[in-house]
Amino acid sequence: MDEVLHVEVENEVALVVMNRPESRNALNSLLLGGLRASLRSLDERADVRAIVLTGADPAFCAGLDLKELAAGGRISSGADDGHPFPPDMATPVIGAVNGPAVTGGLEIALACDLLIASERASFADTHARVGILPGWGLSVELPRAIGVRRARQMSFTGNYVHAQQALTWGLVNEVVPHDSLVERAKALGRDMATVPAAASAAMKRLYWATHAVTAGDALVVEKEVTRQWSASGGFDPQRLAESRAEIQARGSAQK
Secondary structure: OOOOEEEEEEOOEEEEEEOOHHHOOOEOHHHHHHHHHHHHHHHOOOOOOEEEEEEOOOOOEOOEOHHHHHOOOOOOOOOOOOOOOOOOOOOOEEEEEOOEEEOHHHHHHHHOOEEEEEOOOEEEOOHHHHOOOOOOOHHHHHHHHHOHHHHHHHHHHOOOEEHHHHHHHOOOOEEEOHHHHHHHHHHHHHHHHOOOHHHHHHHHHHHHHHHHHHHHHHHHHHHHHHHHHHHOOOOOHHHHHHHHHHHHHHHHHHO
16 A cells, blocks of 8 residues: 555554655545555554544645546445545544645545644635535535535635635644644644543544534435436536646646
8 A cells, every 4th residue: 555555653643644646646546445444454453542644745635536537437445435534433533734635635634533734735625616526524524614604615616725714714723834744743643642542432432423413414415415416417527527627727826
């Protein structure tokens, strides 16, 4: 997995680096499946008490590999739900957002328990611009993080929200200098490692259980609407291929 994913463990904190910098860490099946498998494996290790997830510079994650998707490829984590994170993880995950987190990359960030952002971080939801709908919880998690009107603004425009604005909106916990990002996230992980393991796992379960009291139905709705969209021909690989360059150019202009 070293080719697309780098994992190391030190002082009970695991560092997981999505490592496809030439494609801005876009998720192909190898990276997506490897990420889920690695998170599951780390979650089962007694010597891992916190996980820091980041991307190889210059991006955190550009979402699904649009080039592979437009070519008709099916990108999957290999799990039935397709999500990059395994369900019911007991280990806290700290997202260290080092650059753009776009669409599926934003969903990965939202799946983390908390987010530390580099000054170079930015966030965008381009699902609608690409012609797909979210399937990993964005329509639930994004409005919960920043409020429904701000979430609609992001999803309806596809515009980037930069680090300081993300902090003001409550999307991230902290913004730190780029060179300090991973160390700051690791430091928080080491703090988490001082909490008794059973209590930490129970607290995480409690947060997600109370969080999901109404979110569960919303996730079902998201999956069904996305399924209907795909079944009705809403997703068009040819249109995706045509719009890919336009979306990338627009994103570059907004960074």
